[in-house]
Amino acid sequence: MSNKKSIVDIATVNKIARLARLNIPESSKENLTNELNNILSFVAQLDEVETSNIEPLASVTGHKLPLRNDEVTDGNIEELILQNAPEKSSGFFVVPKVIE
Amino acid sequence: MSDLLKFDLLQASKAIKNKEFSSVELTNAYIEAIENTSSLGAYLEIVKDHALNMAKISDKNISDGVSRPLEGLPIGVKDMFCTKGIKTTASSKILDNFYPTYESTVTQNLWDDGAVMLGKLSCDEFAMGSSNETAAKGNVKNPWLLCKEVSPGGSSGGSAAAVASRSALAATGTDTGGSIRQPAAFCGITGLKPTYGRCSRWGIVAFSSSLDQAGPLTRTVGDAALMLNSMAGYDNKDSTSANLKMPNLMDYLDKGVKGKKIGIPKEYTQDGISDDIVKFYDTSISWLKDAGAEIIPVSLPHSKYALPVYYIIAPAEASSNLARYDGVRYGVRKEGKNLDDMYELTRGNGFGEEVKRRIMIGTYVLSSGYYDAYYLKAQKVRRLIKQDFDNVFEKVDFILTPSTPTTAFALGEKLDPLTMYLNDIFTVPASLAGLPGISLPVGLDKSGLPIGMQLIAKAFDEVGLISTAQVLEKSAGFNFIADGAAK
Numbered sequence: 001m002s003n004k005k006s007i008v009d010i011a012t013v014n015k016i017a018r019l020a021r022l023n024i025p026e027s028s029k030e031n032l033t034n035e036l037n038n039i040l041s042f043v044a045q046l047d048e049v050e051t052s053n054i055e056p057l058a059s060v061t062g063h064k065l066p067l068r069n070d071e072v073t074d075g076n077i078e079e080l081i082l083q084n085a086p087e088k089s090s091g092f093f094v095v096p097k098v099i100e
Numbered sequence: 101m102s103d104l105l106k107f108d109l110l111q112a113s114k115a116i117k118n119k120e121f122s123s124v125e126l127t128n129a130y131i132e133a134i135e136n137t138s139s140l141g142a143y144l145e146i147v148k149d150h151a152l153n154m155a156k157i158s159d160k161n162i163s164d165g166v167s168r169p170l171e172g173l174p175i176g177v178k179d180m181f182c183t184k185g186i187k188t189t190a191s192s193k194i195l196d197n198f199y200p201t202y203e204s205t206v207t208q209n210l211w212d213d214g215a216v217m218l219g220k221l222s223c224d225e226f227a228m229g230s231s232n233e234t235a236a237k238g239n240v241k242n243p244w245l246l247c248k249e250v251s252p253g254g255s256s257g258g259s260a261a262a263v264a265s266r267s268a269l270a271a272t273g274t275d276t277g278g279s280i281r282q283p284a285a286f287c288g289i290t291g292l293k294p295t296y297g298r299c300s301r302w303g304i305v306a307f308s309s310s311l312d313q314a315g316p317l318t319r320t321v322g323d324a325a326l327m328l329n330s331m332a333g334y335d336n337k338d339s340t341s342a343n344l345k346m347p348n349l350m351d352y353l354d355k356g357v358k359g360k361k362i363g364i365p366k367e368y369t370q371d372g373i374s375d376d377i378v379k380f381y382d383t384s385i386s387w388l389k390d391a392g393a394e395i396i397p398v399s400l401p402h403s404k405y406a407l408p409v410y411y412i413i414a415p416a417e418a419s420s421n422l423a424r425y426d427g428v429r430y431g432v433r434k435e436g437k438n439l440d441d442m443y444e445l446t447r448g449n450g451f452g453e454e455v456k457r458r459i460m461i462g463t464y465v466l467s468s469g470y471y472d473a474y475y476l477k478a479q480k481v482r483r484l485i486k487q488d489f490d491n492v493f494e495k496v497d498f499i500l501t502p503s504t505p506t507t508a509f510a511l512g513e514k515l516d517p518l519t520m521y522l523n524d525i526f527t528v529p530a531s532l533a534g535l536p537g538i539s540l541p542v543g544l545d546k547s548g549l550p551i552g553m554q555l556i557a558k559a560f561d562e563v564g565l566i567s568t569a570q571v572l573e574k575s576a577g578f579n580f581i582a583d584g585a586a587k
Contacts, residue, residue: 032457
């Protein structure tokens, strides 16, 4: 699996930043690239551990996700939902224009 | 120093009920203490009028002969908990204008039980950090060795500094990889991380959902029990909340440790741990032995992999949780040329460096082609770490370890992210396994900084954790007060 891992370069940083919708200033990209490589090489020590017959552990609780009836439990709180919006109009969130 | 500040939570509770002093008097003493210790930077928001109104209601209840478990006791709240109508920022610039329209379950439980809210406490941004230095509003100072400007630890650094400086009688914290236990250790107080699922996560700003857990920071182990009694409980608004009644912890205080088996993991005494901590670790082992516990050497062979697992899983979950900060529904927006540009500028400008680093790592390890090699691999090793604990807990009742490899470091000392991460080496394994852990102060190192020991228990054995920790507490007799405490 090690061959799946590569060293992160600035092009990768650009790609990841785009996926994460993070604006990274040009001046800090080199430093960030180095830091990410340091962290990734630190976590790469997991390669030493034999895990071929081990199931991944996503939750420690061991219980099944509880289900409830599909019923309306609240609502009519439009004002509360919009209260913290940076921009709102006529009961809607406002975003920059997306259709030309 | 106001005489009222010397009472711990349990003592103050008793005194208020006996009408030795009122909640308003006590609350005023704490408001004054907050002002006296403001140079520490522990509080982000102080809600004086709100606190005094709550205190008046408590005083009326007491004069009417009604009294709830935390009646009239003034506490602080980590800024990770949403508090209705009171600014909640998670110490981030991106939430600088956020006023929740709802209350977190844990804080609601505390108010329902009569606690008085003093204000919101600083923490590392989105609880990502081990020094409180990633907070948007700046560092918090540890009240110990004030002139040396040492870190209070993190991420619940404001909570720990407030309790240690006697500017809050107790505080809430959250712990993802050690964020309650490590700052408690650095500030010479008690910090308890309950079993994953004990406290509802509803209304707590999400960082790493499979690890985040709320808990108390207090002066004593008994105080932690009193706080946790109110904070814990099943909540159908959190799908991982444990539907399991916690026994009333107050019924289990001072039960001793006779006949209990304490495991000492050989992996927790490696290089890099300070001599003073090793010395107090050995002393703590003898204290437990003298109190009638059986000491058993054990092994947790995958311990060294806990940090690498954590620094894949926590950033992965964080990158997903923090996707919600889009500048549309809440938070600070930065305008851009189009929608994507607005997202990128909002997030690039609103998040601090450590948060961005973790989002980048998290996005990378979850991205196509790397998911199996990093994320899935980490989840597999996480199972091995949990199995280590399962095996050991077949032989012992509790595990004793130091809380941290060193005492508090100077602010600005650990500039490299990786060096900072290594500080959580003793607290992360129990987090990954979802187990309850407590840190309590046992002594001071040569320079006069507090040393914390950690006890880890089986899942949902908070009862045993409390009574065992009380044995250590009594033996250690730690009664030092920080030089930067309220005067």
